[in-house]
Amino acid sequence: MNTYIQQADNVLAQTYARFPVVFTKGSECTLWDSNGNAYKDFVAGIAVCNLGHAHPVIAQAISQQAANLVHVSNLFYTVPQIKLAQFLTENSFADRAFFCNSGAEANEAAIKLARKYFYEKGDTDRTVIVSAKQSFHGRTYATMSATGQDKIKKGFYPLLPGFKRVPFNDIDALKDTLDKTVCAVLLEPVQGEGGVCCPSDDYLQKVRQLCNQNGSLLIFDEIQTGMGRTGKLFAYEHFNVTPDIMTLAKALANGLPMGAMLTTETIAKAFGPGAHASTFGGTPLVSAAALCVLEYMKEHQIVNHCETVGNYFRKKLMELKEKYAFIMDVRGYGLLIGMALSIKGAPIVNKCLEKGFVINCIQDTILRFIPPLIVQTDEIDALIDCLDLVFQDI
């Protein structure tokens, strides 16, 4: 066995069931391991490295900023953070941005803001957050309490009070749950970790209507679906539904840790000085990286490319579905694609890895394809050939 892995097994917390690979280098959609083997990456660090690995333009932005100013705290203004907030608000429904360091932190900020908004209005009974079953919102106590998957909560009770869950795509269940105690409905527009579950027909529009009728806020967790992943800059654009609060993280800075919570002017007012904070949130270093990512994506029309190659990719996966009876479903938007199987996915993931392709399996039976958004059709073709070979032997 690789000596690095032997060392790791003695010293790292055992929170991850890792594949026995040590990656040492990357470029675009290719990764190399410590033995010099090359892999095509269809995971992108879990929908994070949208512009691929070691992108020279991003690397330059990071190193320039690192040589200039890394961190001063939010006691002061810095130019990259201001410019990033301008970009995000000019390109979304939102008016204001709060920066933090991860997805869970962005959702924590959203949950705190929703409660504070009603507190400031004197509506102090509105504290309940309604989220969806099968959802994933993070691993902190509040975000774990919102998350709709029991396996994530096991051993960690008691969780926080004030959280309720309803089945995704069940508008009647939501209707029955909404009352004057509900301050916000928190949903992923497309559930990522839950199995790439897409909203049916006009579900999200009806959710928006119900929230309006009940006086509750609508929070979209776009931590996985945001930043162009679904073929629009933000997934809510697919559904003609605007949230009141949106959370971002994963791909925001192409791999540097960054989260953001975006909201409207009216709601943002509830977060006055001292209400919420993060020491590292939105440092000049990560903000400069995120700004560079966004400007590059705009200039090179990466979101359009994602939509085009995403359609191609799904078409190719549908062709495999015609061929193999154990493929139940191919679904998703852009380059957030799930392939539901009637068999376990882990052996397929392992065989693809042996053949130099990094793919991912969630919920035991769903293969998830989330490559860098810059992936090319010849790379997709190579993966399809690999899957075809692996499927023949399964």
Ligand SMILES: *Cc1c(COP(=O)(O)O)cnc(C)c1O
């Ligand atoms: C990954 C993810 C999170 C959690 O983000 P972390 O950065 O791991 O805290 C929350 N919500 C969704 C939808 C995610 O995909």
